[in-house]
Amino acid sequence: MNTRIHLSAPDVSGVEERYLVNALRSGWVAPVGPDLDAFESEIARRCGVAHAVGVSSGTAALHLALLALGVGPGQAVIVPTLTFAATANAVVYTGAEPVFVDSLPGDGNVDPELVVRAAADLRREGRTVGAVVPVDLFGACADYRALDGLGVPIVEDAAEALGASRDGRPAGSFGRVAALSFNGNKILTTSGGGMLLTGDGALAARCRHLATQAREPVAHYEHRDVGYNYRLSNVLAALGRAQLTRLDEMIARRRMLREGYLKQFAAVDGTRLLGEGDPGANCWLTTLVVDEQRAGWSAADLGAWLAARDIETRPVWKPMHAQPVFRDRRAWLTGVADRLFATGLNLPSGSGLRDDARRRVFDAISDFLGTR
Structure with a gap:
């Protein structure tokens, strides 16, 4: 199980x-x-x-x-x-x-x-x-x-x-x-x-x-x-x-996961990783951004697929200006945060993921992409 x-x-x-x-x-x-x-x-x-x-x-x-x-x-x-x-x-x-x-x-x-x-x-x-x-x-x-x-x-x-x-x-x-x-x-x-x-x-x-x-x-x-x-x-x-x-070791494992995601989505039109190419990032969370018009599927679609396989993902932070508690506050907006919230998905990124768990995640994503 x-x-x-x-x-x-x-x-x-x-x-x-x-x-x-x-x-x-x-x-x-x-x-x-x-x-x-x-x-x-x-x-x-x-x-x-x-x-x-x-x-x-x-x-x-x-x-x-x-x-x-x-x-x-x-x-x-x-x-x-x-x-x-x-x-x-x-x-x-x-x-x-x-x-x-x-x-x-x-x-x-x-x-x-x-x-x-x-x-x-x-x-x-x-x-x-x-x-x-x-x-x-x-x-x-x-x-x-x-x-x-x-x-x-x-x-x-x-x-x-x-x-x-x-x-x-x-x-x-x-x-x-x-x-x-x-x-x-x-x-x-x-x-x-x-x-x-x-x-x-x-x-x-x-x-x-x-x-x-x-x-x-x-x-x-x-x-x-x-x-x-x-x-x-x-x-x-x-x-x-x-x-x-153990910090350097844990960061290295998260970076290895991000490299795996980069390879998996490299040929998938309409997808990118947030901040990809930043050599100084600690890769705490890897975030996939999906252009639904180009990809033919949404970040939410992938999140639902993984959830059905008991794999946790999470949308990008909901912007503060859209939170009920802060809606009356001043904001200088361009629409970027709203788009990232709508199109971004945080993928499993933990340094404690072992080989079998990583394979489950990557295999589940491959199966999803295969249906598209």
């Missing part, structure tokens, strides 16, 4: 077991401890930044980053419309207003020229733009060089991009501050968790303070600020440390 093939299931091994057992035996089961300190240092080195703060989620990292930059009520924050809701939600948590900008058709990342236009329009209206939050979509870094000179703090949402790079720089090193996610489906997982990255020591210290309920360093409980219970636990950090030792 076949087991379900997931889009991006956690990839764990005996290495993770050893790290977790050692953490438990050390007695550091409480929220902080030596594994958390070590994990922060190791991630900072990997991402080429001076400081890292382990937190409970990528969303928490974004929230803290915005707060530390002084983002708050009355300000606008520019966010890609093609992203997971957490990017926009973190802006709302601060009391600021998310405004949405459309995508580039090649890789789905935010359109830098449209960001510049949106920022200029908002300023002409007398609005303060508190930050821009580009998203490294599906593990491909956005074009940060094109945002140089914007005069607005950049918060890199690198939740999907650990291990990726662009222009010789690693994901997580762009902008004033960055956020990583270690959710269960990410390229590296701590079950749940995230990391804030920055080269600014004062900003890192501020975020660390806010993440620990803003408790003052005195014997009794003293609080001058409203804080948050956002710190990553020492036990989960141990899991992350183990995963980090």
Whole structure:
């Protein structure tokens, strides 16, 4: 009997077991401890930044980053419309207003020229733009060089991009501050968790303070600020440390899967892979884009075929400007994100897929194409 093939299931091994057992035996089961300190240092080195703060989620990292930059009520924050809701939600948590900008058709990342236009329009209206939050979509870094000179703090949402790079720089090193996610489906997982990255020591210290309920360093409980219970636990950090030792191997397996998809669809008219040809992408998710008029079938058709064979796929993120909760927000649109949502399909991309599971996926796609 076949087991379900997931889009991006956690990839764990005996290495993770050893790290977790050692953490438990050390007695550091409480929220902080030596594994958390070590994990922060190791991630900072990997991402080429001076400081890292382990937190409970990528969303928490974004929230803290915005707060530390002084983002708050009355300000606008520019966010890609093609992203997971957490990017926009973190802006709302601060009391600021998310405004949405459309995508580039090649890789789905935010359109830098449209960001510049949106920022200029908002300023002409007398609005303060508190930050821009580009998203490294599906593990491909956005074009940060094109945002140089914007005069607005950049918060890199690198939740999907650990291990990726662009222009010789690693994901997580762009902008004033960055956020990583270690959710269960990410390229590296701590079950749940995230990391804030920055080269600014004062900003890192501020975020660390806010993440620990803003408790003052005195014997009794003293609080001058409203804080948050956002710190990553020492036990989960141990899991992350183990995963980090295997990161390059896991990225290589995802890249191998993408190469397989490239070959499978190379001769299929009307199909392409989002961001194909980007050597710095970590290939977290491989996204097929289908022109139904040319291909004779849609992304949804393939998704339904694979679902019937217990193989999970997922549409591209539904744009934020089309989400009921954000429909009244400002947006600078070209239609690209809407088209990618209608025509894109995330294919199974997990590094834990073994040979038999990969064959099932590729054979199922071949059978589908054979019927067309």
